[in-house]
Amino acid sequence: MSNLSKTLLLLCLLAAQSAGSTSLFDREVDIYTAEWAPYIDLMQSRGDLRELVEIALVDVGIKANWQQLNYYHSFQFIEQNKITAAFPYFKTVKRAERVIFSDPVFFIENAIFYDRVRYPNNFDIEGHTAAVVGGYSYGENIDALLGSTRTFANDQQALRALFNGEVDFVPMSSHVAEALTLEYFPNQYHRLAKSPQYSSASSVHLIAPKTVDGQAFMDSFNRGLVVAKKLVTEIDASIDANIFGRAGGIVSLNEADGYPIVTAIPIAVSASSHSIYLVPGTRAVVLDWSDAMMGSTNNEQIFSAMTELTKVRLLDGPHQGKVVMVRNLHIRIQE
Template structure:
């Protein structure tokens, strides 16, 4: 009996060790899930199985770290606030701005976007500085960020801003002559025109190749969600692996085949230091009462 008792205890301890190891192995093998909001902004973000260029890159970058993405598509303003309040884990894809830094962790750059002015062919433009466009009416879409150059030109009275609810409405205003200029990423503008407007409408418009604003789009993860800082590190590692294999370039090249009438742009690219300020950002205070649905 004295020999059997220690042997039984040893068996129980061994079984417990194996059980704990099995649980740990199962946990490591099971991918975690992250919930991200977005709006529709083809060809970069789309409510389709591929999710668009950026959506596909985000899916594959997280998959590199055994994380699956659950997407929710909403109007852009609501998409942003759902993530800002911590009701969803994060949102894609946004530029790095000081106003957003207290609420979000910013990812490494995913892809660059370049905004240029669409205009009517019967009202051609040419410009070196925005002062060359003084007095013209510029259409803007609500809750979009257009960069300091355009914002300052509006504040100085050089350009007259006309804000609409969507890019489609701005193109309609441009066709109707209610605005003179509409800045939009050129790939997005082309796709939107082809999918929404007639060939007759498209032939009335042109894009000036001078880039007015360039930035890198990034994933935002809410500072209110515990563990999001670590999740962002996972995403950045996955994104680095995709870039090292040339996968990001391949996704962009495949999507570019479907874009109509390419244009050669010129002007400044994104500022490499545009997100440096975010390292010193102070998180915004949490308001525990703001947990309801956001309209």
């Protein structure tokens, strides 16, 4: 259970105790959202950002019922006062004229991504075409940079267009681009490059209709959000840790002294006798470093640390795409 889940459970128990009744909530509200990995993961019972919203609402006696609908139509229905709330959205001046935005719930980095194979040097967006998702905003700073664009239905299609050479770059939240590439295009991960000159931290918000009831609901949510952020200390570090765990960058897997053959254990196989052989130089992306690599080790434990297993996803070779465990001594960091 994540720290946010524990906080939410504790808050519910305290609410029940203080209320002295069988009901924890004064009312329930449907909140519309959609997949936005890794911040909103509909395959899980709840995502970390949703838990923060829930904590804020519990504090003011409101139960959140999560409903699934794409972000474009959710925004339209909020504007038409057909639904009560939707989450998460980046705030822009034009959007704020149409719906009510909450106080900032969380800050996320948006950036420009390009194909480092096509553009091995620093990338300049001027004169190039971007892949954008219909109805999306990438924060006002990034939005203002976009010139020629092609519109796609979702982030996966935008990334596919990038790797197929149909567009030159994609604006996207940094962690979203990394997570989707690892999930849907793992063999292309080494091609994904972030331009250091185009990035912007943008806040995400809950939205509600521009009505008296919508404003009253948002005022309540904002009060609860203040409490939620006090309860969940170091929220940025907590959410990043829960989402990304102990992942790392791109590595190569090579022979080592005493281990002339690179072997790995497929993640689905528990018995250490079931290994696969890897071509020396096989590239991988680290999904979860071993405990020893994340901490400190005394001199007597160095060899033990180097033979511990780290989880990686293979980016090329005969076993491309597989998630395996490999000894630390085979791992070399690639720039």
